[in-house]
Amino acid sequence: MPKKPPLIFTVVSALNLTPSMIRVTLTAPEIAHMDSGCAGANCKLFLPQQDQTLADFMHQMQTGARSVVRTYTVRYVRTERCEMDIDFVYHGDTGPASVWAKRAKPGSFVGFAGPGLVKVTSFYADKYLVVADMSALPVAAATLEAMPEDAKGMAIFNILTEQDQQDFRIPKGIECHWIVKPDPHAASDAILDMVKKLDWPAGSVQTCIAGESGLVKKLRQELIGNRGYPKDDCYLSGYWKIGLIEDEHQKLKRAEATQ
Ligand SMILES: Cc1cc2nc3c(=O)[nH]c(=O)nc-3n(C[C@H](O)[C@H](O)[C@H](O)COP(=O)(O)OP(=O)(O)OC[C@H]3O[C@@H](n4cnc5c(N)ncnc54)[C@H](O)[C@@H]3O)c2cc1C
Known part of the structure; x- marks a missing residue:
């Protein structure tokens, strides 16, 4: 058809x-x-x-x-x-x-x-971890706005300039960090290091993490690989990749998914 x-x-x-x-x-x-x-x-x-x-x-x-x-x-x-x-x-x-x-x-x-499916539709965790660069600010902001008022956790955003910080509803219990990173093509482990330092007490964690593919890959390894968070509780998605146009990036993602 x-x-x-x-x-x-x-x-x-x-x-x-x-x-x-x-x-x-x-x-x-x-x-x-x-x-x-x-x-x-x-x-x-x-x-x-x-x-x-x-x-x-x-x-x-x-x-x-x-x-x-x-x-x-x-x-x-x-x-x-x-x-x-x-x-x-x-x-x-x-x-x-x-x-x-x-x-x-x-x-x-x-x-x-479209539209396709909304990424995070039910909120049931003790803690939430949101990480986004500017390409993923829309999904991160929509997810934070949909969270219950008493949600707790951390949100970390990479923005290109200080003035790129946005004003949207973030639950009071979500600790928010806006990090200015003017060159999105320069790889940095600053966010990975922040996430590695998280010592949340035992309990469930849901994530909404998206942005440059290299960082998302490292966060996936840390959260699912090392910490053992269940995959079903984790939205983790590479939205673009340094040096690749979208078609090339999608092709790479499909190839990696079949490995
Ligand atoms: C599910 C999903 C949702 C998305 N939602 C959004 C959204 O709401 N808003 C949004 O802005 N993006 C969003 N993106 C990311 C967007 O699809 C990519 O950034 C896309 O590559 C942009 O297309 P382009 O034609 O501008 O650049 P392309 O032709 O794909 O790439 C040209 C060059 O620009 C680089 N590049 C691509 N994106 C970026 C970037 N963000 N920063 C710096 N360099 C970049 C590439 O590496 C390449 O070298 C989303 C991606 C996915 C998978």
């Missing part, structure tokens, strides 16, 4: 939420029928070429012709207004998605497939 073509979403606004994060608000009539609780779920964005007309792009989507596809996170959805917010890290002009977001303005368009 042929795949369903992506939906066409139109840009309502594109604003600098912080210096390195662009919030693009999108609209389409189909959003009215989406799950109003899908903040934190991922989606696929099909990017038009620069200067491509809407008619040409729609034809391309309907015929299933290849296009550049990237994975993003639903930050907020307002089904009653048919609107969805997606937050894009602007990481320079090498990435088609980063560039698309930078150029997006009211009336720009993009193909959309």
Whole structure:
């Protein structure tokens, strides 16, 4: 059976939420029928070429012709207004998605497939560990906002500049660290060292950890490999990898999963 073509979403606004994060608000009539609780779920964005007309792009989507596809996170959805917010890290002009977001303005368009499943849907742990770089701030923020008021634990964020710190609801019992790391391509073990030092009393731990693949891999080894946290309690996902474009990174992840 042929795949369903992506939906066409139109840009309502594109604003600098912080210096390195662009919030693009999108609209389409189909959003009215989406799950109003899908903040934190991922989606696929099909990017038009620069200067491509809407008619040409729609034809391309309907015929299933290849296009550049990237994975993003639903930050907020307002089904009653048919609107969805997606937050894009602007990481320079090498990435088609980063560039698309930078150029997006009211009336720009993009193909959309999803949303997928929300990553962490039930909260039952004694402690929570959240780790995110800017690419994973949307999933981390949506997860923290969904946590019960009395949740306890730690959240560690890598941001590119001090002004990239965001204001969203974080339960009071979650100790929060915003670490400025201006070069996302320079590997660093600072967060791994912080996690290694955690000496939480015995009890259950749930995680929401995502960002650059190299760090996520090391955290997976520490938390599941060394500490023995059950895999089912741990959302750990590499969202991008230094030196690889998304297609190459996805291919590598698939190859590693079959090893
Ligand atoms: C489930 C999931 C959800 C995601 N949600 C979001 C989201 O909500 N917001 C978001 O901004 N990103 C998100 N990402 C990450 C995003 O898909 C990647 O960053 C993607 O590579 C961006 O595509 P691009 O076209 O800009 O760059 P690409 O063409 O893929 O890469 C170009 C170059 O940029 C580098 N690069 C890619 N991403 C980054 C980055 N974040 N920082 C620095 N260098 C980078 C690559 O290593 C490569 O060298 C998510 C990823 C996954 C798997």
